[in-house]
Amino acid sequence: MIRLTHLQKLEAESIHVFREVVATCENPVMLWSIGKDSAVLLHLALKAFYPAKLPFPLLHVDTTWKFREMIEFRDRRAKELGFDLLVHINQEGVRAGVNPFDSGSRLHTDVMKTQGLKQALDQRKFDAAFGGARRDEEKSRAKERVFSLRSAEHRWDPKNQRPEPWRLYNTRKRPGESFRVFPISNWTEADVWDYIALENIEVVPLYFAKERPVVERDGALIMRDDERMKLLPGEIVQQRMVRFRTLGCYPLTGAVESHAATLPEIIAEMRGSRSSERQGRVIDHDGSGSMEQKKQEGYF
Amino acid sequence: MSALVQEAASTLTSPSLLRFFTCGSVDDGKSTLIGRLLYDSKSVFEDQLGTLDKDSKKFGTQGENLDFALLVDGLSAEREQGITIDVAYRYFSTPRRSFIVADTPGHEQYTRNMATGASTADLAVILIDARKGILPQTRRHSFIVSMLRVRRVVLAINKMDLVGYAQDVFERIIAEYRVAAAGLGFATIECVPISARDGDNVTARSSNMPWYNGPVLLDYLETVDVSAGSAADGAFRLPVQWVNRPNLDFRGFAGTIVSGVVRRGDEIVAQPSGRRSRVARIVTQDGDLEEAGAEQAVTLTLADEVDVSRGDVIVAANDRIAPRRQVKAHLIWMVEQPEGAGRDYVVKLATASANATISALHHAIDIHTFEPKKAEALRMNEIGLATLSFDKPLVTTDYAENRDLGGFILIDKFTNMTAGIGMIDSRANVLLSTAPVVDETLSQRIERLRVGFAHRRGEPGSLRRHHFNKTASWRAVSGLLIFAIALLATGHFGAALAVAVLDLLLRPWLRSAHERFWKKSAPDSDGLDSGAGI
Numbered sequence: 001m002i003r004l005t006h007l008q009k010l011e012a013e014s015i016h017v018f019r020e021v022v023a024t025c026e027n028p029v030m031l032w033s034i035g036k037d038s039a040v041l042l043h044l045a046l047k048a049f050y051p052a053k054l055p056f057p058l059l060h061v062d063t064t065w066k067f068r069e070m071i072e073f074r075d076r077r078a079k080e081l082g083f084d085l086l087v088h089i090n091q092e093g094v095r096a097g098v099n100p101f102d103s104g105s106r107l108h109t110d111v112m113k114t115q116g117l118k119q120a121l122d123q124r125k126f127d128a129a130f131g132g133a134r135r136d137e138e139k140s141r142a143k144e145r146v147f148s149l150r151s152a153e154h155r156w157d158p159k160n161q162r163p164e165p166w167r168l169y170n171t172r173k174r175p176g177e178s179f180r181v182f183p184i185s186n187w188t189e190a191d192v193w194d195y196i197a198l199e200n201i202e203v204v205p206l207y208f209a210k211e212r213p214v215v216e217r218d219g220a221l222i223m224r225d226d227e228r229m230k231l232l233p234g235e236i237v238q239q240r241m242v243r244f245r246t247l248g249c250y251p252l253t254g255a256v257e258s259h260a261a262t263l264p265e266i267i268a269e270m271r272g273s274r275s276s277e278r279q280g281r282v283i284d285h286d287g288s289g290s291m292e293q294k295k296q297e298g299y300f
Numbered sequence: 301m302s303a304l305v306q307e308a309a310s311t312l313t314s315p316s317l318l319r320f321f322t323c324g325s326v327d328d329g330k331s332t333l334i335g336r337l338l339y340d341s342k343s344v345f346e347d348q349l350g351t352l353d354k355d356s357k358k359f360g361t362q363g364e365n366l367d368f369a370l371l372v373d374g375l376s377a378e379r380e381q382g383i384t385i386d387v388a389y390r391y392f393s394t395p396r397r398s399f400i401v402a403d404t405p406g407h408e409q410y411t412r413n414m415a416t417g418a419s420t421a422d423l424a425v426i427l428i429d430a431r432k433g434i435l436p437q438t439r440r441h442s443f444i445v446s447m448l449r450v451r452r453v454v455l456a457i458n459k460m461d462l463v464g465y466a467q468d469v470f471e472r473i474i475a476e477y478r479v480a481a482a483g484l485g486f487a488t489i490e491c492v493p494i495s496a497r498d499g500d501n502v503t504a505r506s507s508n509m510p511w512y513n514g515p516v517l518l519d520y521l522e523t524v525d526v527s528a529g530s531a532a533d534g535a536f537r538l539p540v541q542w543v544n545r546p547n548l549d550f551r552g553f554a555g556t557i558v559s560g561v562v563r564r565g566d567e568i569v570a571q572p573s574g575r576r577s578r579v580a581r582i583v584t585q586d587g588d589l590e591e592a593g594a595e596q597a598v599t600l601t602l603a604d605e606v607d608v609s610r611g612d613v614i615v616a617a618n619d620r621i622a623p624r625r626q627v628k629a630h631l632i633w634m635v636e637q638p639e640g641a642g643r644d645y646v647v648k649l650a651t652a653s654a655n656a657t658i659s660a661l662h663h664a665i666d667i668h669t670f671e672p673k674k675a676e677a678l679r680m681n682e683i684g685l686a687t688l689s690f691d692k693p694l695v696t697t698d699y700a701e702n703r704d705l706g707g708f709i710l711i712d713k714f715t716n717m718t719a720g721i722g723m724i725d726s727r728a729n730v731l732l733s734t735a736p737v738v739d740e741t742l743s744q745r746i747e748r749l750r751v752g753f754a755h756r757r758g759e760p761g762s763l764r765r766h767h768f769n770k771t772a773s774w775r776a777v778s779g780l781l782i783f784a785i786a787l788l789a790t791g792h793f794g795a796a797l798a799v800a801v802l803d804l805l806l807r808p809w810l811r812s813a814h815e816r817f818w819k820k821s822a823p824d825s826d827g828l829d830s831g832a833g834i
Contacts, residue, residue: 002561003527004596006398008596010317012597015556016556019597023541048554050583050584050599051583135391136390136391142389142390143387163412165419165420166420168649172646173716174716185389188391
């Protein structure tokens with residue numbers, strides 16, 4: 001009898017989900033946020049369809065405020081792995097001058113991320129979009145299905161979710177409706193790092209500790225990635241050994257002080273940590289129901 | 301493969317995975333128990349505790365203390381109403397094991413969510429409030445657990461602090477439960493007295509209950525072996541999920557193995573076509589494998605050009621699994637639109653889909669007595685036995701043999717909702733037949749009569765068998781009496797024998813006709829089979 005490890009079981013389950021989408025949906029796409037979860041997602045997708053090439057493109061919704069290192073990583077990996085990369089920027093938002101400093105995190109996220117995503121999905125008529133969300137990240141995610149049905153307006157209805165018994169997914173939908181599909185739903189942050197170490201998956205260097213220019217603002221350490229971040233009176237840019245547990249728009253992503261510069265060090269630090277990875281996310285702290293609300297509005 | 305497994309096992313701290321689910325009545329403290337497990341295994345972080353602290357003061361039921369239930373009740377509506385509505389999945393790990401927990405709602409109107417949570421579980425934790433003992437809910441949950449073939453049960457008797465940690469309360473509940481669970485087919489029932497709120501016997505041994513010598517809940521969950529009788533032992537079966545054809549030279553059949561082991565060179569059969577071939581390669585991105593087993597997602601190539609597509613099942617050459625167009629199955633109804641015989645659905649079973657018709661709804665289960673009752677339709681959260689017909693043959697087994705090839709969903713063609721979930725059971729007794737199976741063949745009719753008779757006769761040693769024997773002997777005695785009277789009256793042996801035989805044959809029929817006549821005017825049919833009319 002072949003006994004599978006915990007990670008091998010998770011891997012097999014994710015591959016099963018990828019194949020189910022490709023076998024039953026017409027026009028899938030994979031959302032690529034360039035973070036560690038996306039790196040695992042991409043790795044699993046390549047495995048699921050080997051030796052065929054990825055049967056769908058990757059989509060990055062660029063808010064124009066991502067870390068520069070993320071964009072470099074994105075373009076380099078796309079070239080190396082030879083997949084089809086789509087980049088979408090909400091031009092209406094850019095024209096309206098929406099940004100995280102003046103517009104506030106909530107409006108910025110809604111316009112540049114949620115609306116941008118909806119535009120991209122609508123323009124190309126994608127009927128299924130893979131995302132790297134995990135159920136252990138946040139309370140309302142814990143109740144989301146692997147196949148999350150969205151209306152033609154991309155809304156999520158938490159009270160009307162389809163049951164997912166065994167390995168069976170109901171993939172039927174009406175024209176205009178679509179699925180958000182989460183192949184790594186059952187993975188935890190620890191699983192993701194263990195898998196990255198085990199499979200030797202390349203991730204953005206921002207996850208590793210290094211001296212970086214940071215500003216202390218509202219209790220968070222914000223890396224000043226470019227000149228667009230204006231310093232407030234009394235603020236100074238300091239060089240500190242920091243790293244990031246999640247990656248997003250740089251003005252909205254808090255760094256943590258750390259000396260963990262290698263994968264084993266990161267894993268050791270994470271196991272000893274007493275705060276969740278989303279702690280650094282400024283946008284999650286608008287009240288404990290805020291993720292649920294954003295998701296109903298069409299956020300991933 | 302084995303080298304890879306060893307490498308993975310040595311690299312990782314958590315070598316195995318246990319999926320379990322928790323159920324119990326409202327306020328038995330399920331969410332509190334999971335919150336406690338997460339907290340004690342350090343799977344809850346400080347910032348989440350900050351939110352918890354805020355929420356505890358706003359919605360909590362524990363005064364100034366942290367209300368662990370608020371860690372797991374994720375939706376706003378749930379926090380406001382203080383109940384769990386939907387299945388929530390939670391994760392924690394210890395150095396010995398990783399756990400995926402399905403926290404399922406206790407209310408009767410959420411039976412469907414509970415069944416979903418149970419469908420993937422290796423083990424069920426059933427919570428009981430020590431003050432209340434076994435409730436109708438406990439019986440109902442145990443019944444559903446048994447129906448979904450979760451064969452390992454932990455009975456967590458919670459709130460022991462509120463009964464003074466009394467051993468006799470614990471013992472009494474266990475004794476009562478063992479009677480209630482007899483006949484549900486559980487392989488093991490482990491009983492643990494706990495206080496989820498304070499953590500007694502959850503992760504650490506309780507000093508309040510020195511009389512308890514069994515394992516602490518977490519220790520048990522970390523060490524229980526759930527591999528026995530799992531899919532890994534069966535014959536090799538792979539439902540084809542997707543055909544991988546990157547170029548003309550490669551044709552791979554991708555899917556997740558649902559049971560058994562396959563080796564390179566093995567002879568296989570593709571069902572339902574019945575075409576034979578050999579496994580040429582087991583392809584993965586990490587290199588070809590020599591062998592692969594249950595739960596692995598693989599891609600096979602075959603030695604011959606065999607036409608195989610999604611929905612087909614590749615099985616070992618000696619596997620006698622056969623495609624079927626008609627199955628008997630237990631259904632759990634998931635939507636408000638009731639189900640009635642004659643409606644059309646799409647069935648999805650493993651990777652195959654077909655149009656399905658419910659040709660007969662044999663009975664519904666009374667959720668309080670577990671007795672079958674007559675039903676015209678299944679409403680939401682109701683359970684029943686039905687015969688389904690498919691418009692093409694599907695490769696299936698009984699659910700008891702394999703969850704993946706015996707479990708299915710029914711999708712409403714018009715709303716696209718998952719209307720019901722089903723578990724195939726070809727040996728299920730048709731207790732009450734409300735309508736004859738459409739297009740029933742002679743052999744099916746004989747089978748139905750045989751099953752009906754077997755049910756009336758009951759299992760050896762059962763009350764039903766006792767009644768059957770009693771009635772049968774009474775029939776023999778009264779037949780003999782009629783024979784004697786007729787012999788005395790006519791003096792003719794042959795005539796007396798004819799009268800006695802006629803009585804023996806006709807009286808049951810007369811009696812059942814008589815019963816039917818009276819049943820029509822009965823105020824409320826209880827659906828119970830009196831055992832008469834044999």
